[in-house]
Amino acid sequence: VLAGCAQVRVTERHFIRPDAAGTTIENRLVSAAADLAVAATGGATLNGVLLAQPGARSTILYFGGNMFHLDQHGAELLPVLSQCGTNVAVFDYRGYGRSTGKPTVDNMQADALALFDALNARFPGRVIVHGQSLGSFMAAHVAQARPVLATVLETTATSAQELVESNIPWYAGPFVRIEMEASLRQVDNRSAAARFRSPTLVIVAGQDRMTPPRLGKKVFDAIPRQDKQLLVLEKAGHNGALRSEEAGAAYCKFVRSL
Helix, strand or coil, X not given: CXXXXXXXXXXXXXXXXXXXXXXXXXXXXXXXXXXXXXXXXXXXXXEEEEXXXXXXXXXXXXXXXXXXXXXXXXXXXXXXXXXXXXXXXEECCCCXXXXXXXXXXXXXXXXXXXHXXXXXXXXXXXXEEEEECHHHHHHHHHHHHCCCCXXXXXXXXXXXXHHHHHCCCCCCHHHXXXXXXXXXXXXXXXXXXXXXXXXXXXXXECCCCCCCHHHHHHHHHHCCCCCEEEXXXXXXXXXXXXXXXXXXXXXXXXXXXX
Protein backbone atom coordinates (compact mmCIF):
# COMPACT_ATOMS: atom_id res chain seq x y z
CA VAL A 1 0.00 0.00 0.00
CA LEU A 2 2.76 2.46 0.91
CA ALA A 3 4.56 1.74 -2.37
CA GLY A 4 1.71 3.22 -4.41
CA CYS A 5 -2.02 3.45 -4.93
CA ALA A 6 -3.94 0.19 -4.50
CA GLN A 7 -7.26 -0.48 -6.18
CA VAL A 8 -9.82 -2.62 -4.38
CA ARG A 9 -12.77 -4.00 -6.35
CA VAL A 10 -15.77 -4.71 -4.15
CA THR A 11 -18.47 -7.04 -5.48
CA GLU A 12 -21.68 -8.57 -4.15
CA ARG A 13 -19.82 -11.68 -3.02
CA HIS A 14 -18.08 -9.58 -0.34
CA PHE A 15 -21.47 -8.93 1.29
CA ILE A 16 -23.62 -11.90 0.25
CA ARG A 17 -22.25 -15.36 1.07
CA PRO A 18 -24.78 -18.11 0.41
CA ASP A 19 -24.28 -21.67 1.54
CA ALA A 20 -22.21 -24.07 -0.48
CA ALA A 21 -24.08 -27.00 -2.03
CA GLY A 22 -24.82 -29.70 0.50
CA THR A 23 -24.35 -27.49 3.55
CA THR A 24 -26.36 -28.62 6.57
CA ILE A 25 -27.08 -26.57 9.69
CA GLU A 26 -28.03 -28.09 13.03
CA ASN A 27 -31.74 -27.60 13.74
CA ARG A 28 -32.20 -25.98 17.15
CA LEU A 29 -35.45 -24.05 16.59
CA VAL A 30 -38.08 -23.75 19.27
CA SER A 31 -40.91 -26.15 18.57
CA ALA A 32 -43.66 -23.54 19.07
CA ALA A 33 -42.86 -21.82 15.75
CA ALA A 34 -44.94 -22.81 12.69
CA ASP A 35 -43.29 -23.26 9.30
CA LEU A 36 -43.97 -20.67 6.57
CA ALA A 37 -43.12 -20.64 2.86
CA VAL A 38 -43.33 -17.70 0.44
CA ALA A 39 -42.89 -18.03 -3.33
CA ALA A 40 -40.32 -15.67 -4.83
CA THR A 41 -39.11 -14.67 -8.29
CA GLY A 42 -37.19 -17.14 -10.43
CA GLY A 43 -38.92 -20.12 -8.85
CA ALA A 44 -37.21 -19.67 -5.47
CA THR A 45 -38.97 -20.51 -2.22
CA LEU A 46 -38.32 -18.50 0.94
CA ASN A 47 -38.76 -20.69 3.98
CA GLY A 48 -39.13 -19.51 7.53
CA VAL A 49 -41.16 -19.69 10.72
CA LEU A 50 -43.86 -17.70 12.48
CA LEU A 51 -43.95 -17.66 16.26
CA ALA A 52 -47.52 -16.55 17.04
CA GLN A 53 -48.60 -15.34 20.48
CA PRO A 54 -52.16 -14.99 21.83
CA GLY A 55 -53.32 -11.39 21.85
CA ALA A 56 -50.33 -10.08 19.89
CA ARG A 57 -50.98 -6.59 18.50
CA SER A 58 -48.11 -6.60 16.01
CA THR A 59 -45.81 -8.92 14.07
CA ILE A 60 -42.04 -8.46 13.73
CA LEU A 61 -40.54 -9.45 10.38
CA TYR A 62 -36.85 -9.98 11.11
CA PHE A 63 -34.03 -9.79 8.54
CA GLY A 64 -30.77 -11.26 9.83
CA GLY A 65 -27.16 -10.44 9.11
CA ASN A 66 -24.96 -11.92 6.39
CA MET A 67 -24.18 -15.16 8.23
CA PHE A 68 -27.66 -15.60 9.74
CA HIS A 69 -29.19 -19.05 9.52
CA LEU A 70 -32.64 -19.75 10.89
CA ASP A 71 -31.84 -23.23 12.16
CA GLN A 72 -28.56 -22.13 13.71
CA HIS A 73 -29.57 -18.85 15.32
CA GLY A 74 -33.37 -18.97 15.59
CA ALA A 75 -33.58 -20.68 18.99
CA GLU A 76 -31.65 -17.81 20.57
CA LEU A 77 -33.23 -15.00 18.54
CA LEU A 78 -36.95 -15.83 18.83
CA PRO A 79 -37.19 -15.52 22.65
CA VAL A 80 -35.40 -12.14 22.51
CA LEU A 81 -37.84 -10.67 20.00
CA SER A 82 -40.99 -12.38 21.29
CA GLN A 83 -40.50 -11.09 24.86
CA CYS A 84 -42.32 -7.94 23.73
CA GLY A 85 -45.55 -9.92 23.29
CA THR A 86 -45.49 -9.76 19.49
CA ASN A 87 -45.63 -12.38 16.79
CA VAL A 88 -42.23 -12.96 15.17
CA ALA A 89 -41.54 -14.11 11.60
CA VAL A 90 -38.01 -15.07 10.51
CA PHE A 91 -36.87 -16.41 7.14
CA ASP A 92 -33.64 -17.62 5.60
CA TYR A 93 -32.42 -15.51 2.67
CA ARG A 94 -32.56 -17.27 -0.69
CA GLY A 95 -29.56 -19.54 -1.05
CA TYR A 96 -29.19 -19.75 2.76
CA GLY A 97 -30.39 -22.54 5.03
CA ARG A 98 -33.92 -23.65 4.18
CA SER A 99 -34.48 -21.26 1.25
CA THR A 100 -33.72 -22.04 -2.39
CA GLY A 101 -32.38 -19.87 -5.20
CA LYS A 102 -29.31 -17.72 -5.78
CA PRO A 103 -29.03 -14.42 -3.90
CA THR A 104 -28.19 -11.09 -5.51
CA VAL A 105 -28.81 -7.57 -4.25
CA ASP A 106 -31.74 -7.12 -6.63
CA ASN A 107 -33.54 -10.36 -5.87
CA MET A 108 -32.92 -10.07 -2.11
CA GLN A 109 -34.61 -6.66 -2.17
CA ALA A 110 -37.50 -8.15 -4.15
CA ASP A 111 -37.67 -11.04 -1.68
CA ALA A 112 -37.87 -8.62 1.25
CA LEU A 113 -40.90 -6.95 -0.33
CA ALA A 114 -42.51 -10.32 -1.04
CA LEU A 115 -42.08 -11.41 2.57
CA PHE A 116 -43.61 -8.19 3.86
CA ASP A 117 -46.53 -8.43 1.44
CA ALA A 118 -47.25 -12.01 2.54
CA LEU A 119 -47.24 -11.10 6.23
CA ASN A 120 -49.12 -7.84 5.74
CA ALA A 121 -51.88 -9.76 3.98
CA ARG A 122 -52.17 -11.89 7.10
CA PHE A 123 -51.73 -9.04 9.62
CA PRO A 124 -52.84 -5.88 7.77
CA GLY A 125 -51.10 -2.73 8.93
CA ARG A 126 -49.48 -4.49 11.91
CA VAL A 127 -46.06 -5.55 10.58
CA ILE A 128 -42.82 -4.14 12.01
CA VAL A 129 -39.68 -4.64 9.92
CA HIS A 130 -36.48 -5.22 11.89
CA GLY A 131 -33.11 -5.65 10.19
CA GLN A 132 -29.69 -6.32 11.69
CA SER A 133 -26.46 -5.51 9.81
CA LEU A 134 -27.02 -6.73 6.21
CA GLY A 135 -30.66 -7.17 7.15
CA SER A 136 -30.97 -3.47 7.97
CA PHE A 137 -30.60 -2.71 4.26
CA MET A 138 -33.48 -5.11 3.54
CA ALA A 139 -35.67 -3.60 6.26
CA ALA A 140 -34.93 -0.07 5.05
CA HIS A 141 -35.76 -1.06 1.48
CA VAL A 142 -39.16 -2.33 2.64
CA ALA A 143 -39.83 0.67 4.90
CA GLN A 144 -39.34 3.15 2.07
CA ALA A 145 -41.74 1.29 -0.23
CA ARG A 146 -44.42 -0.26 1.96
CA PRO A 147 -46.81 0.87 4.76
CA VAL A 148 -44.92 -0.72 7.65
CA LEU A 149 -46.13 -0.21 11.21
CA ALA A 150 -42.58 0.67 12.30
CA THR A 151 -38.94 0.10 11.41
CA VAL A 152 -36.00 -1.11 13.51
CA LEU A 153 -32.46 -0.80 12.13
CA GLU A 154 -29.89 -2.59 14.29
CA THR A 155 -26.12 -2.11 13.84
CA THR A 156 -26.78 -0.53 10.46
CA ALA A 157 -24.68 1.46 8.00
CA THR A 158 -25.17 4.20 5.44
CA SER A 159 -23.99 2.55 2.23
CA ALA A 160 -21.76 -0.23 0.96
CA GLN A 161 -19.20 2.41 -0.08
CA GLU A 162 -18.94 4.00 3.37
CA LEU A 163 -18.99 0.61 5.05
CA VAL A 164 -15.93 -0.49 3.09
CA GLU A 165 -14.18 2.84 3.65
CA SER A 166 -14.79 2.62 7.40
CA ASN A 167 -12.87 -0.68 7.53
CA ILE A 168 -9.75 0.70 5.85
CA PRO A 169 -7.14 1.88 8.39
CA TRP A 170 -6.77 5.68 8.42
CA TYR A 171 -3.12 5.52 7.41
CA ALA A 172 -3.95 3.47 4.31
CA GLY A 173 -6.97 5.50 3.19
CA PRO A 174 -5.10 7.96 0.96
CA PHE A 175 -3.47 5.08 -0.94
CA VAL A 176 -6.56 2.97 -1.59
CA ARG A 177 -9.07 3.50 -4.39
CA ILE A 178 -12.34 1.57 -4.12
CA GLU A 179 -14.16 0.33 -7.20
CA MET A 180 -17.72 -0.63 -6.22
CA GLU A 181 -19.90 -2.98 -8.29
CA ALA A 182 -22.83 -1.07 -9.83
CA SER A 183 -25.50 -3.03 -7.94
CA LEU A 184 -23.87 -2.09 -4.63
CA ARG A 185 -23.58 1.60 -5.46
CA GLN A 186 -27.37 1.94 -5.44
CA VAL A 187 -27.72 0.55 -1.92
CA ASP A 188 -28.01 3.61 0.32
CA ASN A 189 -29.76 3.54 3.68
CA ARG A 190 -29.68 7.31 4.09
CA SER A 191 -31.62 7.71 0.87
CA ALA A 192 -34.10 5.06 2.00
CA ALA A 193 -34.40 6.58 5.49
CA ALA A 194 -35.33 9.95 3.99
CA ARG A 195 -38.52 8.28 2.68
CA PHE A 196 -39.60 6.52 5.88
CA ARG A 197 -43.24 7.12 6.81
CA SER A 198 -43.44 5.33 10.16
CA PRO A 199 -41.84 5.41 13.64
CA THR A 200 -38.25 4.18 13.57
CA LEU A 201 -35.80 2.86 16.14
CA VAL A 202 -32.10 2.90 15.23
CA ILE A 203 -29.85 0.75 17.44
CA VAL A 204 -26.10 1.36 17.46
CA ALA A 205 -23.47 -0.58 19.43
CA GLY A 206 -20.56 1.29 20.99
CA GLN A 207 -18.12 -1.59 20.50
CA ASP A 208 -19.17 -2.34 16.92
CA ARG A 209 -16.08 -2.58 14.72
CA MET A 210 -17.92 -3.82 11.62
CA THR A 211 -20.57 -1.10 11.31
CA PRO A 212 -19.19 1.79 13.39
CA PRO A 213 -21.75 3.74 15.47
CA ARG A 214 -21.20 6.92 13.46
CA LEU A 215 -22.67 5.24 10.37
CA GLY A 216 -25.84 4.27 12.22
CA LYS A 217 -26.14 7.80 13.57
CA LYS A 218 -25.92 9.18 10.03
CA VAL A 219 -28.84 6.97 9.04
CA PHE A 220 -30.77 8.19 12.07
CA ASP A 221 -30.11 11.83 11.15
CA ALA A 222 -31.48 11.20 7.64
CA ILE A 223 -34.91 10.16 8.94
CA PRO A 224 -37.20 13.21 8.56
CA ARG A 225 -39.63 12.27 11.35
CA GLN A 226 -40.14 13.42 14.90
CA ASP A 227 -41.13 9.96 16.16
CA LYS A 228 -37.69 8.44 15.60
CA GLN A 229 -35.56 7.06 18.42
CA LEU A 230 -31.84 6.33 18.76
CA LEU A 231 -30.74 3.59 21.17
CA VAL A 232 -27.00 3.67 21.91
CA LEU A 233 -25.63 0.54 23.57
CA GLU A 234 -22.12 1.53 24.61
CA LYS A 235 -21.00 -1.94 25.78
CA ALA A 236 -22.50 -3.97 22.93
CA GLY A 237 -20.72 -5.34 19.87
CA HIS A 238 -21.92 -5.91 16.32
CA ASN A 239 -23.96 -9.05 17.04
CA GLY A 240 -26.38 -9.70 19.88
CA ALA A 241 -26.95 -6.04 20.75
CA LEU A 242 -30.37 -6.80 22.28
CA ARG A 243 -29.21 -9.52 24.65
CA SER A 244 -28.83 -7.26 27.69
CA GLU A 245 -31.81 -6.62 29.96
CA GLU A 246 -31.50 -2.86 29.44
CA ALA A 247 -31.53 -3.17 25.64
CA GLY A 248 -34.43 -5.62 25.65
CA ALA A 249 -36.50 -3.31 27.86
CA ALA A 250 -35.89 -0.31 25.57
CA TYR A 251 -36.73 -2.38 22.51
CA CYS A 252 -39.99 -3.66 24.00
CA LYS A 253 -40.97 -0.16 25.14
CA PHE A 254 -40.69 1.01 21.53
CA VAL A 255 -42.62 -1.97 20.14
CA ARG A 256 -45.41 -1.71 22.71
CA SER A 257 -45.85 2.01 22.09
CA LEU A 258 -46.96 1.46 18.51
